[in-house]
Amino acid sequence: MAENNLLISASILFTGASHTTLLDWANLLHTPIPKNTQFYKMQEVYIIPTVQQAYRDQHEEIIKRLLEHCASGHTIDLSGDARCDSPSFSSKYCTYSFLDDATKEIVHFELVQVTEASSSVAMELTGFQRGLDYLLERGLKVGVVTTDRSPSVRKFMRENYSSIQHEFDIWHVAKGVKKKLMAISSKKDTKPLEEWIKSITNHLYYSCGSSKGDKEVCVGRWTSLLNHISGIHRWEDGDSEYTCQHPPLTEDQQRRKKWLDKNSPAFLGLQSVVMDKNLQRDLNQMALCKLTGSLEVYHSSMLKYAQKRVHYGYDGMRARTQLAILDHNANVERPQATTKKGELRHRFVYPKQSDHWVAKPIYRKTQQAFRDDLMQRVLDRRHNRHILRTSSSSTASEVAPQHRPSAKT
Known part of the structure; x- marks a missing residue:
């Protein structure tokens, strides 16, 4: 041969x-x-x-x-x-x-x-x-x-x-939640929900990532979204009092934000997704943020x-x-590529789903x-x-x- x-x-x-x-x-x-x-x-x-x-x-x-x-x-x-x-x-x-x-x-x-x-x-x-x-x-x-x-x-x-x-x-779950929200917001009377979709999916990641394995905390932080999105940042549940984790909003920020009314079709559509029993059951298996x-x-x-x-x-x-x-x-674990000056390299992409430019790192060959x-x-x-x-x-x-x-x- x-x-x-x-x-x-x-x-x-x-x-x-x-x-x-x-x-x-x-x-x-x-x-x-x-x-x-x-x-x-x-x-x-x-x-x-x-x-x-x-x-x-x-x-x-x-x-x-x-x-x-x-x-x-x-x-x-x-x-x-x-x-x-x-x-x-x-x-x-x-x-x-x-x-x-x-x-x-x-x-x-x-x-x-x-x-x-x-x-x-x-x-x-x-x-x-x-x-x-x-x-x-x-x-x-x-x-x-x-x-x-x-x-x-x-x-x-x-x-x-x-x-x-x-x-x-989490990514698969967030993808499914986003798909449902986009379908709900496609109607005329639920259009205000559209600009909240990215924040809602980000909140799902935050709820799982900050719960540190506590299932009740994970579900509680996810459902607290309904209060925040309606402009309520301090509320009571039974004998306990809760507040949003974000810094206090100024009067100008509170006025400019397009909060959802609790009786609006957009809020009711969101509520049906957030309070879905299957989703809340799945959150019990997402508290480790994997x-x-x-x-x-x-x-x-x-x-x-x-x-x-x-x-x-x-x-x-x-x-x-x-x-x-x-x-x-x-x-595995390739380091990020750098320029001759030692600066980290990035490339800009425009995903259709996010609808805006995103900087992604460039890794070494x-x-x-x-x-x-x-x-x-x-x-x-x-x-x-x-x-x-x-x-x-x-x-x-x-x-x-x-x-x-x-x-x-």
């Missing part, structure tokens, strides 16, 4: 590219590169097993560090989220990932195929259950698990792991290796997910040194005479536990 053929094939997968696209590019330039049969054979025997071994090595290091943390009497906080391989409801794969809230590293993932669950929607619960069971079986002491408001995951946690605190991601934004960032970078509109085989999908994890874990290690591992595997070069099935059982579908699938 020509060494260049092996390295070209490895670089295609390690960069998240597609062999079909690269082959078209090479044919246009009349440049020979490995054809389909040769590429997929090298991927099966050398490239995918290399990725699996590199992922396993990193995974075991993370588990070892977490076990040492738990041995000192501490617990770990995890965030979990699912990512399907299709933007529609006909997904074939669902990848459920668990992230350590302290280090922002991906601790574990589960790849579920649709034939392993009753439907595409049920794949999320299957991945969550497998992943959490695996981490607990490894000996990790999990204190908090943060997910979105999936009814199936909520029920599973309530019935099987009541000792683990289950929190909801977010899964780091998982959303990881899922965005995962598109580089596994596009949603491209179909991959099971082994290929698993290997590309492992590459995305290696890339993510190698670049990602480091891709892990790819060099993978390329060297591929060469070492080729030079290893003990490697079975006819099939990679012998290496499938060597990677971190993954529940591969049966042969009939």
Whole structure:
């Protein structure tokens, strides 16, 4: 085998590219590169097993560090989220990932195929259950698990792991609240509510972030919004007296603010959202102010290796997910980029939802040194005479536990 053929094939997968696209590019330039049969054979025997071994090595290091943390009497906080391989409801794969809230590293993932669950929607619960069971079986002491408001995951946690605190991601809840308020304010008589929407969603974050785990305080501060928005900043509830946490308003500020009348349609529409029983019940699982934004960032970078509109085989999908994890874990907590003068760099964006310009930080470029290690591992595997070069099935059982579908699938 020509060494260049092996390295070209490895670089295609390690960069998240597609062999079909690269082959078209090479044919246009009349440049020979490995054809389909040769590429997929090298991927099966050398490239995918290399990725699996590199992922396993990193995974075991993370588990070892977490076990040492738990041995000192501490617990770990995890965030979990699912990512399907299709933007529609006909997904074939669902990848459920668990992230350590302290280090922002991906601790574990589960790849579920649709034939392993009753439907595409049920794949999320299957991945969550497998992943959490695996981490607990490894000996990790999990204190908090943060997910979105999936009814199936909520029920599973309530019935099987009541000792683990289950929190909801605030961003998903705030997004739903904002959507309801925008629908209410779209009418003519409820239009005054529109300019309060951003402040209301900010108050939801404040209510969760300032409660410090106290569920009653979280719900109380959220419902106090109804008093503030109607111009009442000091009120009584039973034998207790409460005040707004903001500084006292001047007479001019009080006069200029467009408060909502308690009998107006806008206020009544807001009241129906704030006092919603389901929302207040969910606030009990949001008092720790947990977010899964780091998982959303990881899922965005995962598109580089596994596009949603491209179909991959099971082994290929698993290997590309492992590459995305290696890339993510190698670049967590990147510092913000600076100018030559040492000033922090920002970029200005105009999100349609916020309807105003926002300054966002620019981070330093990602480091891709892990790819060099993978390329060297591929060469070492080729030079290893003990490697079975006819099939990679012998290496499938060597990677971190993954529940591969049966042969009939």
